[in-house]
Amino acid sequence: MHEMGIANAVLDAVRVEALRFPGSHVCKVALRIGELAGVAPDSLSFCFEALVRGTEMEPLTLEIQYCPRRHQCRRCGCSFSAGIEGLPCPECGGVDSFFAGGDELEIAYLEVEDGARTAGT
Numbered sequence: 001m002h003e004m005g006i007a008n009a010v011l012d013a014v015r016v017e018a019l020r021f022p023g024s025h026v027c028k029v030a031l032r033i034g035e036l037a038g039v040a041p042d043s044l045s046f047c048f049e050a051l052v053r054g055t056e057m058e059p060l061t062l063e064i065q066y067c068p069r070r071h072q073c074r075r076c077g078c079s080f081s082a083g084i085e086g087l088p089c090p091e092c093g094g095v096d097s098f099f100a101g102g103d104e105l106e107i108a109y110l111e112v113e114d115g116a117r118t119a120g121t
């Protein structure tokens with residue numbers, strides 16, 4: 001399954017990051033997924049939870065930031081969400097726009113919990 005491979009890659013990245021924070025726990029990972037990335041967020045969440053369950057990585061929350069397809073207007077520079085190709089610019093009505101995003105598939109941020117704090121001193 002496509003999503004399973006992505007979930008695995010994300011967890012690998014989390015493990016690598018965790019090494020930079022010894023004694024701490026990565027508790028949250030946020031992913032930016034574009035409309036055009038061809039990834040089903042629901043399916044990805046499901047795979048992610050299945051992989052994390054029962055491992056030392058628990059608890060680990062996955063947050064998905066869904067990014068719609070965006071275009072940027074060549075005339076006024078405004079960027080807007082463009083579901084349909086050739087949509088005119090909502091600011092100036094210009095039809096000359098270029099692809100400006102919507103195929104993202106990347107980690108937006110990680111949230112690390114300080115191990116010393118949760119251990120209770």
Ligand SMILES: [Zn+2]
Binds near residue numbers: 074076077078093
């Ligand atoms: Zn415009």
